[in-house]
Amino acid sequence: MIDAIITGLVVLLTPQALLFLFIGVIYGLVVGILPxxxxxxxxxxxxxxxxxxxxxxxxxxxxxAHIGTIWGSSVTSILFNVPGAAKxxxxxxxxxxxxxxxxxxxxxxxxxxxxxxxGLVGAVxxxxxxxxxxxxxxxxxxxxxxxxxxxxLTIIATFSEGSLLKGMVSAVLGVLAAFxxxxxxxxxPRFTFGSEYLMDGISFAVAMIGMFAVAEMMKLYVKxxxxxxxxxxxxxxxxxxGVKDVFxxxxxxxxxxxxxxxxxxxxxxxxxVGGIAAxxxxxxxxxxxxxxGKGAVEGVIAPDATLGANEGGGLMPxxxxxxxxxxxxxxxxxxxxxxxITPGPEMLSxxxxxxxxxxxIIVLAxxxxxxxxxxxxxxxxxxxxxxxNIMVPLVLSVCFIGAFAAHSRIEDVVVAAVFGMLGYLMxxxxxxxxxxxxxxxxxxxxxxxxxxxxxxxxxxxxxxRPVTLAMFIFVIFTTAMPFVRNWWSKRxxxxxGGRAS
Amino acid sequence: xxxxxQENIVAAVxxxxxxxxxxxxxxxxPRARMVPIPVAAFGxxxxxxxxxxxxxxxxxxxHVDLLEVLAKRxxxxxxxxxEKRPGEKRAAGRGPSWRAEAIAYGxxxxxxxxxxxxxxxxxxxVFTGGYFLLSRHYTWGRALVYTAIFTAVIYLLFAVxxxxxxxxxxxxxxxxxx
Numbered sequence: 004m005i006d007a008i009i010t011g012l013v014v015l016l017t018p019q020a021l022l023f024l025f026i027g028v029i030y031g032l033v034v035g036i037l038p039x040x041x042x043x044x045x046x047x048x049x050x051x052x053x054x055x056x057x058x059x060x061x062x063x064x065x066x067x068a069h070i071g072t073i074w075g076s077s078v079t080s081i082l083f084n085v086p087g088a089a090k091x092x093x094x095x096x097x098x099x100x101x102x103x104x105x106x107x108x109x110x111x112x113x114x115x116x117x118x119x120x121x122g123l124v125g126a127v128x129x130x131x132x133x134x135x136x137x138x139x140x141x142x143x144x145x146x147x148x149x150x151x152x153x154x155x156l157t158i159i160a161t162f163s164e165g166s167l168l169k170g171m172v173s174a175v176l177g178v179l180a181a182f183x184x185x186x187x188x189x190x191x192p193r194f195t196f197g198s199e200y201l202m203d204g205i206s207f208a209v210a211m212i213g214m215f216a217v218a219e220m221m222k223l224y225v226k227x228x229x230x231x232x233x234x235x236x237x238x239x240x241x242x243x244x245g246v247k248d249v250f251x252x253x254x255x256x257x258x259x260x261x262x263x264x265x266x267x268x269x270x271x272x273x274x275x276v277g278g279i280a281a282x283x284x285x286x287x288x289x290x291x292x293x294x295x296g297k298g299a300v301e302g303v304i305a306p307d308a309t310l311g312a313n314e315g316g317g318l319m320p321x322x323x324x325x326x327x328x329x330x331x332x333x334x335x336x337x338x339x340x341x342x343x344i345t346p347g348p349e350m351l352s353x354x355x356x357x358x359x360x361x362x363x364i365i366v367l368a369x370x371x372x373x374x375x376x377x378x379x380x381x382x383x384x385x386x387x388x389x390x391x392n393i394m395v396p397l398v399l400s401v402c403f404i405g406a407f408a409a410h411s412r413i414e415d416v417v418v419a420a421v422f423g424m425l426g427y428l429m430x431x432x433x434x435x436x437x438x439x440x441x442x443x444x445x446x447x448x449x450x451x452x453x454x455x456x457x458x459x460x461x462x463x464x465x466x467x468r469p470v471t472l473a474m475f476i477f478v479i480f481t482t483a484m485p486f487v488r489n490w491w492s493k494r495x496x497x498x499x500g501g502r503a504s
Numbered sequence: 505x506x507x508x509x510q511e512n513i514v515a516a517v518x519x520x521x522x523x524x525x526x527x528x529x530x531x532x533x534p535r536a537r538m539v540p541i542p543v544a545a546f547g548x549x550x551x552x553x554x555x556x557x558x559x560x561x562x563x564x565x566x567h568v569d570l571l572e573v574l575a576k577r578x579x580x581x582x583x584x585x586x587e588k589r590p591g592e593k594r595a596a597g598r599g600p601s602w603r604a605e606a607i608a609y610g611x612x613x614x615x616x617x618x619x620x621x622x623x624x625x626x627x628x629x630v631f632t633g634g635y636f637l638l639s640r641h642y643t644w645g646r647a648l649v650y651t652a653i654f655t656a657v658i659y660l661l662f663a664v665x666x667x668x669x670x671x672x673x674x675x676x677x678x679x680x681x682x
Contacts, residue, residue: 034666168554172518175547179525182540191536194528221608225601392641396632397654399615404624404658408668413620420616424609432514450539 008130011359014059015367023060024364027067028371034068035075035088045072046335058342058357063364065338066314070368073310074118074376081110081303082386083398085216088208090310092440093282095215097295097302104298105239107384112245115376117256117304120249121311122369124260125267126362129315145455146464150474151276152448156441157482166433173435177442178449180205187447188454200414207443209406209415210422214436216402217423222430223391242380248300255285255301256308263309267316276448279441281309287481315365322350322358508558515555522547623673625663629655 014020027049034045045068056064076091081098094114101110156174183194184204195201249256259281266277285305286295295302321332321339339346350358406419429436456464456471465471525544529537618627632654636647662668 166554168550168557171550172547172554175522175543175550176518178543179522179540179547186532186536189533189536191532193532193536193540194525217612221605221612224608224611225604227604390641392636392639395611396635399612400628400632400654400658403615403619404628404662407619407624407671408662408666411669411671413671416616416619416624420612423612427608428514432511434514434518446539453539454535 007355007359010356011361012363014356014360015063015363017060019057020060020063023056024063024067024367024371027064028071028368028375031068031071031073032075032372032375035072036078045069046338058344059360061338061342062361063368065335066361066364067368067371069335070122070314070365071372073314074115074307074372077114077118077307077310078111078376078383081114082107082383083216084219085398085402086211088211090278090313091306092211092437093278093306094303096282096437097297097299100296100298101300101303102384106298107240108242108380109240109245109248109300110303111380111383112242112377113248113300113303114245114307115373115380116246116249117259117307118311118376119369119373120253120256121260121263121308122314122365123311124257124308125264125312125315126366128261128264128312129319130359130362143470144459144468145452146460146468146471147474149449149452149456150471150478152445152452154280154474154478154481156445156449157478169433170435170438173429173438174442176434177439177444178446180210180439181443181446182450187451200412205418205443206409206415207440208409209418210443211440212402212406212409213419213422214426214429214440216398217419218426218430218436220395220399220402221423221427224395227391242377245300245380246377249304252301252304255288255305258284258288259305259308260312263312264316266309267313268319276445277309277313278306281305287484311369315362318358318361318365322346322361511558512555515551515558519548519551519555522551619671619673621673621675623671623676625655625659625670626673628658 030049031045046065049065049068072088073090076086076088077094077098079085080091080094082102084095084099086092086095098110098114101107156178179194181204183201185192185195185202192202262281262284263277266280282302282305285301286292289295289299289301291299317332321336336346344350344354344357403416403419406415407413409415426436428434429439460467465475522544526541526548529540529544532540615627615631618631621627622630629651633647633651636642636651637644641647642650663670
């Protein structure tokens with residue numbers, strides 16, 4: 004194994020490979036910052052340029068671009084409340100309030116450093132856990148994935164935007180919006196009203212561009228003034244503060260990274276769930292949860308560490324079984340096959356050096372992204388102070404062309420506009436937009452795994468699968484816990500008050 | 505229009521949508537409706553409780569922050585200024601809230617229609633230039649130069665670098681014939 008680790012690194016230390024990594028990372032950062040064009044688009048566009056080059060530099064280019072897009076989309080979440088991709092949604096909750104408080108540089112510093120540490124922890128855990136994780140992965144089935152998705156849906160109760168009832172209604176609407184289109188199980192067109200375009204369903208990327216970016220620009224126009232009014236709120240933070248925050252919350256970084264690695268290892272879950280789950284566990288384990296949603300730096304650190312670690316985890320099922328750990332990994336899988344790399348169990352035995360080459364690329368790409376991120380953070384932090392008369396037309400233009408470019412369909416522009424107006428109304432009347440998107444992301448996973456579980460294990464699958472039952476109990480426990488804690492503290496407080504008097 | 509009435513209208517629209525989902529779902533097969541009907545029914549129950557809840561409470565208490573419930577966060581006293589929502593805080597000189605909101609909606613609709621008719625690049629040029637001029641942020645000359653540069657950058661990025669096949673608009677046949 005030591006040989007494989009060293010060989011994996013040596014093949015990368017060539018000028019061509021390092022140049023490809025640099026190009027990939029810069030390209031990934033630029034594409035990541037553009038709303039709607041996430042990692043999938045970035046990788047898909049790179050594929051034609053990878054033919055004819057040796058494997059290590061090509062992997063540097065692809066994985067570098069993939070990792071660059073992740074931090075790129077974090078930047079827009081923090082600065083503009085516009086998630087560049089679904090996975091960066093959780094960064095809006097505290098990153099954007101930090102920007103509004105003049106702490107954008109600190110948030111970006113924390114984001115970049117957390118992503119680096121997450122990536123490193125993820126890579127190390129991946130290297131160590133290769134022999135352990137394989138049997139666990141094979142053991143889990145659709146019913147366990149169903150429980151994980153339901154857990155993801157229940158944790159929305161921890162989000163602060165809006166009231167509990169309205170938050171739940173938002174999640175319900177999000178779930179139902181995801182059902183628009185052809186049912187993946189029965190092939191029935193649902194809620195399409197005869198529209199051919201709606202048969203394919205509504206794209207998450209386009210819905211998010213509308214719900215967050217377009218709605219945010221409408222809000223900015225109505226409100227007047229820039230996102231951050233520098234005459235009122237000066238940029239009062241530094242990159243180093245953000246870096247120190249990450250080391251101060253090192254245990255949160257480790258927890259979030261392991262969570263990200265684990266979610267990455269599970270095929271088909273994707274990083275979108277990871278970011279949300281990381282945020283929820285940061286809130287639930289914090290001694291001061293009331294600070295979340297108002298600019299708590301832990302709300303930035305946890306999702307970014309998870310996203311950083313997720314990439315290492317995602318490689319495991321992609322390489323070992325040919326099952327992509329997420330959407331980005333699906334494109335990488337295509338690239339691997341075109342490079343002559345055949346995924347399968349042999350990858351973890353005979354071609355272990357290649358696996359470690361990829362682990363090293365993740366490490367190097369994360370280091371490079373962080374260095375660029377830390378250097379550029381003070382400049383990025385100036386963007387939200389831009390005058391709305393400049394910001395509104397420019398951002399709206401990029402949003403609409405981004406919505407179009409996602410699938411080259413003009414109808415997507417209309418969908419982005421509709422979701423923009425819907426998002427503005429939801430924000431105005433306190434219906435959580437985040438819950439809507441989370442519902443949308445998890446709906447398909449819940450429905451697909453429910454049908455698979457019923458088919459494979461029968462209608463009593465909850466009681467015939469012990470792991471599923473244990474996970475179900477865990478879901479009930481984590482959902483009820485905050486309410487029980489609240490009820491308990493209310494019971495204890497009057498008793499303590501009574502004794503004091 | 506009072507805040508309570510607005511909240512009730514929004515809630516009624518959502519309730520109508522959820523009931524519509526249940527009605528439409530009855531027409532699908534048992535498997536296709538297995539998840540949508542229970543989810544929509546749950547939403548209907550939540551919405552009905554919300555409507556009752558918001559009509560029984562004072563208008564200033566219509567917004568309940570979940571973290572106040574879950575995390576024992578102290579509720580801000582009614583006299584304290586709260587962070588305002590869209591439409592509640594505006595810069596001076598934009599007129600009344602409803603007018604600014606109507607313009608914001610109109611702006612999004614107009615831009616979408618322009619893209620549909622002329623394609624993204626001409627629409628971006630006209631919309632951005634028009635916005636710069638109407639907001640009087642720049643002089644004519646500057647607005648034109650900045651708009652041209654921005655449109656060129658967008659074109660180079662999307663059409664050239666990212667190789668996106670751009671839509672040419674419904675009006676293209678008219679221009680290509682002439």
